[in-house]
Amino acid sequence: LRRDPDHIAGLVLEVCPKLQCLVFCATKQNCENVADLVADLMPRECTKLKRDEKKNLIECIKADSNGRICPVLAKTIPFGVAYHHSGLTSDERKHLEEAYRLNIICLICCTSTLAAGVNLPAKRVIIRSPYIGRNFLTLTRYKQMVGRAGRAGKCDSGESIMVCDPKDHQKLKDLLCSKMDETVSGFVQDSSRKLVQTVVLN
Numbered sequence: 001l002r003r004d005p006d007h008i009a010g011l012v013l014e015v016c017p018k019l020q021c022l023v024f025c026a027t028k029q030n031c032e033n034v035a036d037l038v039a040d041l042m043p044r045e046c047t048k049l050k051r052d053e054k055k056n057l058i059e060c061i062k063a064d065s066n067g068r069i070c071p072v073l074a075k076t077i078p079f080g081v082a083y084h085h086s087g088l089t090s091d092e093r094k095h096l097e098e099a100y101r102l103n104i105i106c107l108i109c110c111t112s113t114l115a116a117g118v119n120l121p122a123k124r125v126i127i128r129s130p131y132i133g134r135n136f137l138t139l140t141r142y143k144q145m146v147g148r149a150g151r152a153g154k155c156d157s158g159e160s161i162m163v164c165d166p167k168d169h170q171k172l173k174d175l176l177c178s179k180m181d182e183t184v185s186g187f188v189q190d191s192s193r194k195l196v197q198t199v200v201l202n
Contacts, residue, residue, distance in 0.1 A: 003037065003040075004037060004041060006128070008034060008037070008128065008163070009037065009042070011126055011161060012038055012124075012126070013041075013042065015106075015124045016046075016107050017106040019123035019124070020100065020106050020122045020123055021106065021122050021124045021126065022110060022114070022120065022122045022125050022126070022145075023108070023109045023126045023127075023128055024110060024112055024114075024127045024145050025110070026111075026128065026131045027111070028086065028087050028111060030128065030129075031084070031085050031110055031111060032072045034083075034128060035072060035076045035083040035109040036076060038076075038079075038081055038109070039075060039081045042079045042081070046079045046080055050080070054077050054078050054080070057096075057099050057104060061073065061095050064092070065089065065091070070088075073092075077105070080105055080106040081106070081107045082096045082099070082100075082105050082108050082109070083108065083109045083110065084096055084097070084108050084109070085110060085111045085113070086113065100120055101120070108120065111132075112141055112144070112145060120148060121148055121149075121150075121151035121158075122158065123158060124149060124158065124159050124161065125145060125146050125148050125158070125159075126160070126161045127160065127161070129164075130162060130164055136168075136171060136175070137175060139176070139178050139179075139180055140183075142175065142176075143180075145160075146160035
């Protein structure tokens with residue numbers, strides 16, 4: 001309780017290592033800290049699962065990074081835990097995403113950018129804080145994050161958990177009852193047709 005007052009490790013261990021979990025964090029540093037914390041609190045037996053595949057993952061990351069690997073990843077990968085944010089190289093992200101798809105990694109601690117770009121479904125999605133950096137979550141971003149849970153064809157059901165400070169309860173209730181942000185295509189507003197030309201050329 002002293003190290004993990006929000007019970008993040010307990011919530012993860014209800015699902016992992018059998019099924020997969022995503023923990024969305026407010027900052028890049030928070031991703032690394034949560035991955036490190038959960039790995040510390042996971043049972044040692046988790047290191048025996050898919051041990052060779054995890055060793056191979058570490059070697060692949062080292063091979064693409066001149067023999068180096070982040071000390072946090074070196075410590076957490078044997079437990080099936082990793083972090084994912086823009087501070088990683090594209091090769092490191094690619095290896096971790098593939099390992100997650102193959103269920104070598106059962107938990108990824110990530111920033112909200114993962115929700116918008118990469119298709120990594122999970123049994124459980126935990127949102128560590130209703131903030132992205134200093135900004136309060138929007139409904140669109142929230143739905144993108146929780147939409148990773150229980151993807152059709154991947155698992156029968158999914159669940160999402162939001163960890164929230166009591167002072168933010170009303171703001172969160174207002175957010176969940178608000179309307180979705182209006183989305184307007186750039187093509188509709190492109191009277192000069194330059195955007196269409198650029199897309200076609202690309």
